[in-house]
Amino acid sequence: MAATGNILFSGVGGQGILLASEVTAYALLAAGYDAKKSEVHGMAQRGGSVTAQLRYGDKVYSPLIEPGKADILISFEMMEAARYLPYLHQESKVIVNTQQIKPPSVAMGQVPYPANVLDAVSSLGIQVVSVDAFDIARDAGEVKAANIVMVGAMSAFLPMGVEVYENIINTRIPERFREVNMKAFAAGRKITA
């Protein structure tokens, strides 16, 4: 494990990216790391591209990930994974929700949704894990838990055990959503573990 790890979360406003990055950050803190998370508010919340950046290590200074230094890119929407290629390096892990959300120009039929968008990533020789988080979350009982499915899928690449996450879901998530989120997490974890 490198002294510092960088996780870039990407997706579309409203997909639960902030909660997903929050759960991951708490897990890292519980495992004894220093962690820093940065996000952008305002305009970005109206269905635009959204990112959250999470850095961890013994001591983290900058809240921002340098280009070429993201160890994990976790994208909650397919095309948004390809938007951040300059942040990746050869050993990066890319975890992608295969759900497609059409940006305005696509929804209006002006341009097509880019075909084979993930090939752009894998052709660079970077490991890509595709996750059908929407379907998996629906099976777990709530489509909105797709973000936690993604957290589960990513957890196998991070140094903490499952109990740490379960603990966080138990303490940080409102009771009525706990069971669904536990299931969603476990189902996501199964994909990569």
Add this chain to the structure above:
Amino acid sequence: MSGNEAIAMAAYEAGVTVASGYPGTPSTEIMENLSKYEGVYTEWAPNEKVGLEVAIGASFAGARAFATMKHVGVNVAADPLFTVSYTGVRGGLVVLTADDPEMHSSQNEQDNRNYAYAAKLPMLEPSEPAEAKELLKDAFELSEKFDTPVLFRITTRVAHVKGVLSKGDMRKSSAVCGIEKAPAKIVMLPGNARNRRKIVEERMAQLTEVAESDTFNKVEPGDTKRGFITGGVAYLYVKEAFPEATVLKLGMSWPLPEKKIKAFAASVDELFVVEELDPFLEHHIKAMGVECHGKDLIPNQGELNTSIVRTAIDPDSAPVLFAPAELPMRPPNMCAGCPHRGVFYNLSKMKDIFVSGDIGCYTLGFLPPLSAMDSCVCMGASVTIAHGMAKALGDEGKGRLVSVIGDSTFVHTGINGLINSVYNDSRTVLVILDNRITAMTGQQNNPASGCNIKGEAANAIDLEALCRAVGVKHVETVNPHDIAECKKALQTALALDEMAVVISRAPCVLLPEIKNAPHNPYSTKTENCAGCMACVKLGCPAISWTNITSQEAVAKGYKEKQKGFAVINEVQCNGCGQCAALCKFEAINRKGE
């Protein structure tokens, strides 16, 4: 904990009892969080000038007071700010400015350290949440000790960064309030102000001594080949890019410690000043006769980060990166079911008009497909700019000038503009987009929404009555979801030969009572869709278009020429009905109808 949460906690722990602000990214969450603490009176002000003046009043009564705003808000509050520098304070007074390098959600990128210099006020500037918490408490101490308001500057990457942080000491006993008359100190007539002017200079000299001490400005020893002077979030990038180097970290960005800076400069072979935006430190350091690198290497626009700082100083260290992919942009868009869309749709259909816009969610009305906004400068400027254009254009402007402004922005500084328009016989139409909330910054209440900062019932401004009271004769209220009614109201108002107001009233769909209510979504009978694209041109994110070939068209039972069909995503649809009104082929109906 985020920087903004940390700052709210620090304000509470510092014993603040009165706080006022106007929501503005990235400052908004400070007041939101502070309002949850008991024993602190908090309020949303209609604008930053009012907010600061409230805080000044509280300070004069002996309370520790806090005013929060975003960088451009300080422009609005600048008038009282420059004079409270002269009067000084009684209870500690801190004014927080949240600057937005990179303009993530702002109309300009101004560097508010310049205000500290211009208003002759001390400025403290943290690098991260934990430091923000400690420094804010120091700011109140400093304010009372030196009888001065203190400017506290954060940037987006302090406000919205989450870091690890421990809870501090319990709340200090709050200030003793009472009326204390001190006219020579706080009645700023020329005679008194002239005396205070001297005191301001003496105070700056004393504050410079504080700056020389290690309290706020510390040397972190290291390799002396390269020395860095830096502050704010730029400090973090320097530490990461050059962990070995010696650093003078300035927690106080004004006044500057001249002796300390000179000694530091003499202790290193080469001196670099690393700061975001303006060469503020650099200019003042150079004016001391100290040679240094600064904006000759470091960009003066946008946010910095570790790699920008590293490669600016060591160009050979630039990494080779994967090239970006070419993808369709994903700009923000008004929500599905947003009431503003109905107004902008109508405006987009009106030929030859000019729409003067303002700051809020509705600024997005400028984006395609509606593209129904032609200017946007600053809060409150929609009304005044339309009026100015009307005066310049004379007859040519008749029936062509519309301004749009949100409820919150109207109360912020739009009212003044409207008064001016009425007084000076404007022939423009003002549309107040009243969605019952300050939406863009995340649902804050305002004087028109009928609730206070805590969500408790409050007196609500009656916008119609207010417009009439300032002299507008034609005030009409419409439901923006009713496209036809809205169109008629706009046409009627434009045809008048006097200042007219149209109030478009329907709640923002993100209001909890709307969001959590059961929706009655619309659905598409795609077999009825004639492919006219009328609904698609509305730009609702719930509607999408599927292209088809002529073979597919025939197979689906469409005319051979039909290029595609529209589908509504029922999960996203909020049931506003705007699109249904546009469909002439009965392809869009309420579900189950």
